[in-house]
Amino acid sequence: MQKTKELSFPVASFEEVFATNSGAIFQSDSEKCWYIDFAGKLARFDYRNLLKLKKAIYNVNIEEKLLSSDKTADVEIIFICACDHSYVLSLLELIKLKELLQGTFVMLDLNHIIYDRLFRVIS
Amino acid sequence: MKDIMRVKCLLSEEVETLINQQIKKEAHSSSIYLSMASWCNRNGYDFSADYFFKQAEEERQHQLKFFKYVLDMGGNAVSPDVTNIKQEYNSFREVFEEALEQEISVTQSIKNIAARCHKEQDYVTLEFLNWFFREQREEEYKARRAVELFDVIGEEGTGRWQIDKHVGQISYDSEA
Ligand SMILES: [Fe+2]
Numbered sequence: 001m002q003k004t005k006e007l008s009f010p011v012a013s014f015e016e017v018f019a020t021n022s023g024a025i026f027q028s029d030s031e032k033c034w035y036i037d038f039a040g041k042l043a044r045f046d047y048r049n050l051l052k053l054k055k056a057i058y059n060v061n062i063e064e065k066l067l068s069s070d071k072t073a074d075v076e077i078i079f080i081c082a083c084d085h086s087y088v089l090s091l092l093e094l095i096k097l098k099e100l101l102q103g104t105f106v107m108l109d110l111n112h113i114i115y116d117r118l119f120r121v122i123s
Numbered sequence: 124m125k126d127i128m129r130v131k132c133l134l135s136e137e138v139e140t141l142i143n144q145q146i147k148k149e150a151h152s153s154s155i156y157l158s159m160a161s162w163c164n165r166n167g168y169d170f171s172a173d174y175f176f177k178q179a180e181e182e183r184q185h186q187l188k189f190f191k192y193v194l195d196m197g198g199n200a201v202s203p204d205v206t207n208i209k210q211e212y213n214s215f216r217e218v219f220e221e222a223l224e225q226e227i228s229v230t231q232s233i234k235n236i237a238a239r240c241h242k243e244q245d246y247v248t249l250e251f252l253n254w255f256f257r258e259q260r261e262e263e264y265k266a267r268r269a270v271e272l273f274d275v276i277g278e279e280g281t282g283r284w285q286i287d288k289h290v291g292q293i294s295y296d297s298e299a
């Protein structure tokens with residue numbers, strides 16, 4: 001994981017957790033939050049909101065939407081309670097955001113395992 | 124990079140989900156017992172109605188115990204929807220047979236949570252679950268003894284009246 005330091009704000013240090021062609025998610029240790037760079041904006045998510053976003057995205061039945069022949073708009077509105085951000089996503093964007101989140105949570109799990117094995121156990 | 128997820132919550136996502144399902148199950152049990160209390164009362168089995176009122180109260184306490192544990196560990200406890208509660212029973216005996224089935228299925232689902240905890244070495248939650256395993260011993264004992272009264276006493280004549288009287292006296296006091 002690559003460290004990116006902002007020159008003008010030396011306090012805020014971001015680390016890239018996961019990135020794809022369509023976006024990236026960064027973690028800020030000092031702020032204990034994540035920044036999602038996706039669909040043309042950078043949005044800040046704390047612990048609760050990141051989990052709510054994950055749940056909202058994972059709960060969309062993409063397969064059903066792909067097979068549906070409804071004439072309704074092919075757009076999904078992702079609204080999260082008590083969170084400043086919402087997303088209005090096309091089906092393709094939804095798939096890309098899901099991919100980004102899946103990768104992110106795999107990396108966060110991996111980071112957790114590394115912490116447990118390397119730093120939290122007396123060897 | 125800090126392990127923020129772990130700092131915020133002791134429970135893994137899987138264990139949290141399983142406990143939330145258990146919260147729903149306990150809430151469901153509580154409602155079933157309340158419905159059984161209603162049926163027994165309507166049909167003149169006062170002691171059994173009391174027995175089920177008490178059981179309903181206990182299940183509510185179990186639900187809250189799980190609920191508070193999830194919150195105490197930093198997780199998200201979900202207040203459950205409870206639907207599809209059976210309101211009518213075909214016989215006095217059927218009520219007790221279903222009560223026993225209910226307890227067996229609760230024991231089984233708590234065992235399922237414990238199996239998951241073993242898998243991920245969540246000894247903290249395992250230790251918490253021990254209280255429930257002890258409780259289930261008593262719950263299944265009482266439910267089984269109640270069903271057995273139907274064979275021991277028999278339903279003929281004043282049998283059901285006798286059974287009802289004895290239901291209130293079932294108790295489990297094993298120290299083992
Ligand atoms: Fe219970």
Ligand SMILES: [Fe+2]
Nearest residue numbers: 182226229262
């Ligand atoms: Fe019970």
